[in-house]
Amino acid sequence: VEMDLSFKNVQLACRGEPIVRGVCTDVRHLPFERESFDVVVSNSTLDHFQTLDEIAVSLRELHRVLRKEGQLIVTLDNLANPIIAARNRLPFTLLNRLGIVPYFVGATCGPWQLRKFLQEAGFEVRDVTSVLHCPRIIAVLAAKILCSRAKPPAQQHFLRWLQKFEGMSRWPTRYLTGCFIAARAEKRQSPS
Numbered sequence: 001v002e003m004d005l006s007f008k009n010v011q012l013a014c015r016g017e018p019i020v021r022g023v024c025t026d027v028r029h030l031p032f033e034r035e036s037f038d039v040v041v042s043n044s045t046l047d048h049f050q051t052l053d054e055i056a057v058s059l060r061e062l063h064r065v066l067r068k069e070g071q072l073i074v075t076l077d078n079l080a081n082p083i084i085a086a087r088n089r090l091p092f093t094l095l096n097r098l099g100i101v102p103y104f105v106g107a108t109c110g111p112w113q114l115r116k117f118l119q120e121a122g123f124e125v126r127d128v129t130s131v132l133h134c135p136r137i138i139a140v141l142a143a144k145i146l147c148s149r150a151k152p153p154a155q156q157h158f159l160r161w162l163q164k165f166e167g168m169s170r171w172p173t174r175y176l177t178g179c180f181i182a183a184r185a186e187k188r189q190s191p192s
Contacts, residue, residue: 004025005024028057028061035066035068037065037066038067038070039070040062041073042072042074042075044076045058046108047107048106051106054107055076056117056120056121059074063123068187068188069186070187071185072187075181076180077108077181078111080111080130080175081130084108092104100137110181111183114181118183123185125183127184128181129169129174130169130177130180131166131182132166133169134165135165146158
């Protein structure tokens with residue numbers, strides 16, 4: 001099941017995929033029965049809310065719809081990264097007008113707070129890490145140029161170069177360089 005608050009995004013995700021069912025819904029109030037899913041993947045969804053409380057509510061709701069021992073994989077913008085932290089402190093209207101942030105970015109947290117939210121929602125946290133360690137602004141601009149002007153071999157070379165940055169996920173400073181935090185958690189208990 002593909003879920004999104006945007007009807008357009010649901011349509012795009014399901015286009016040409018007859019076995020994928022799309023639902024336009026809010027993750028804070030899911031229209032599913034308790035224990036409906038074995039796995040839930042939330043890819044940079046929860047970091048578009050206004051408050052951290054909304055993230056906590058969403059995690060409790062995801063816990064509700066997972067079966068016992070169900071897996072949750074979640075990513076959020078990484079507030080431990082100084083660039084992300086600075087971006088979140090600057091006015092969205094300015095960043096949007098400059099074309100730096102084309103969509104609303106909301107509240108987010110760092111790895112330790114995400115772990116705490118997951119545990120409070122009733123999850124057993126299996127792993128927390130950081131991902132996407134390349135210089136994001138440079139990578140996005142270069143990708144736009146390469147997609148419009150370069151041939152596939154140059155595009156592939158660029159992607160291989162970006163992939164090398166992911167080695168930083170093993171460094172002790174990984175939370176300072178990763179653009180996103182990623183967690184894998186398992187439903188074990190009732191929320192506290």
